[in-house]
Amino acid sequence: MALLQISEPGQAQPKRRACGIDLGTTHSLVAVMRDGRAVTLPGAEGRHRLPSVVHYGDGPATVGWAAAQGAAGDPGNTFFSIKRSMGRGTGDIDEAHDLVEDSTSGVPRFRTAAGPKTAVEISADILAALRARAEEELGGELDGAVITVPAYFDEAQRQATKDAARLAGLPVLRLINEPTAASIAYGLDQEDDRGLIAVFDLGGGTFDISILHLSRGVFEVRATGGDTELGGDDLDRILLDWVKEECGAEEVDRVWTRTILQAVRQAREALSEQDSAQIDCGGGKVLTLTREELEQRSAPLLERTLRCCRRALSDAGVATADIQEVVMVGGVTRMPYLRREVSRFFSRAVHTGIDPDRVVALGAAIQADVLVGNAQDQDLLLLDVIPLSLGIEIMGGLVERVIERNTTIPAHHAQEFTTFKDGQTALAVHVVQGERELVSDCRSLARFELRGIPPMTAGAARIRVEFQVDADGLLTVEAAETVSGVRAGVSVKPSYGLEEPEIEQMLRDSIEHAQEDVASRALNEQRVEADRVVQALRDALETDGHILSDDAERSGIETATRALIQARDETDADAIRAGIKALEDACAPFVERRMNRSIQQAMQGRRLEEFQEQD
């Protein structure tokens, strides 16, 4: 493409390629818009659900059904439920895998036939398989993707998901929460004012409950709660213990465990349709699992979900009677028992109309289509919240909360702290996430130091710590001493997160593995970015060109644009990067003026509406 085309007014813009991805604990899906409707995409073997299973052998990674089928034969190199390890440290991993000892950043690395792998890389392999599906369907490289995460995912888990997307070469428009995605798919915004809805989302590995208020296309999350270690997997483990008891099996190996886990899952799923199911335990022993037995075993799990529901309701300041709709999401909610009990808890019938396995991916595709700019007339706005409070460590190992859980994002909050010793010139800032009062009970997110504070008496320094949470729920922290102006800041990379150089190294490795040329991939990425920037600017100028201050500003922007387009058609990635920067600088005043005009419109729009109402 030599020149960017400017469409004539009234002429339809070409559709941008976007997809929604549900990266699940046990299964993953990808969905796109086709003829105005969201559809999930099948793989080559015709199945839509891709098991979130990765196998590493001699060649490239195998993902999905093939990996799952071969699992029993090579459990050490096969990874199930890797989502549970995302954003987690070595101490949190209880997988049946060997860890590689030496890891620089505290991110666990699993030993595999293809070398050490982190959870982020394993997830990236799953994402890459889904990306290929979407690109085949859409006929080219993606312009944007929305990836869903459990609403209750913390900062580290979200960051890990975003890193995995980057490794998989996915241009992420937004991470959105699974329950929110499900409510979009149900189209519950279609009616004028649906009031409050509850989304009960029990997947393979995580449980979420979200309380949302819907009104004319605005999805406002009022409260969210859950448990990132509670799902169908846990039920299978309970059933595994039951099988062990019944068979009198004590010493068991990984292969047996893997086989039985698969058998109990199948039995559990079958029990949604029938009253009893058989489990073959090997050695000629077959057990019968009845629906009644299953329900009894599931009761503690149900109770844990209801406890989360109660807290979310209380956080939202509402009672069960205020909830007007209940949506069930996640394959486990097929269990008649869960449907019955959740329905009883909320005293109302539950929505189960859309396939609970696909609903999240479908909602993500709808949102991706809006965000990428294909559906500008769509009146859809998500106002989501952070699930866990963010704070910093203060004296005595206590947590001072800076942003409370269930605060709508993006969020910004500043708090002042001071020094406690005379002449103190440095301050350690330790950022944590969680609801408990002791730092040791919360998750450590990041540490950094503010140095060079001029010596003052204790309590005289004014240290302003600013927290900023973006629309993906990711945090940036800055600290400044306001008397002297000393500053320090971090874009929080969680303690169990990958460092930037590590990600870059992984990217290089994966490219080499795929026998691509590293330089050509970097060049291609910069070209895509340049096209995006120029296109976004063209769109902006087309609608708002009249607010350019004068011809000098216009010609400055045009010159920078021409320079960028020229650089783009040559082969120097760094030159393109510089060109993007130069264009952005040239546009800065225009961009700010445009944003201020949006503000004015918002302020005036309301007044106009008022006049109309009074007429």
Add this chain to the structure above:
Amino acid sequence: MPLELPQNYFELFQLPCALEVDERQLIEQYRVLQRELHPDRFAAAGSQEKRLAAQAAAHVNQAYRTLNDRHERATYLLQLQEVVVDDEKDTSTEVEFLMQQMELREGLEELDGLPEAEAFGVRLEREAGALWEDFGVCYAGGRWLDAREVLLKLRFYRRLQQQLQVRREQFSTG
């Protein structure tokens, strides 16, 4: 050039600067502002737009959160008069009031079942309501420090109401 977003929360929501707010206007204006300024509107735009939108939307969110809660709103009203109320450090020092609070606290602990909890809730509601009226009178009369004193008392009631909610849940779930 900073964003030309009204810094005063009431102005942002086009509401009169007062304790009582028109909740419908508040939520409607919140939605109007977010429709224009939320970063999702700029997901395909340049990095500068995204940054500015995040900044603007965060300001709108904080303003909404403040005005949407009566206690926060009252605190903000005083803050606009440069009267600071620190949640952590400041507290009422009126002996008679503190005695009465101790009594209420004991009452809360001795509750035995839902009906009693409901009755206790009604009592808290009534007493807090009277204090809110006091706050309104002090605020209207420009007696900021008196208003602040009333607000500090109201914090006790807020805490009691939160604790009562916990008790209620305990009773209803057994």
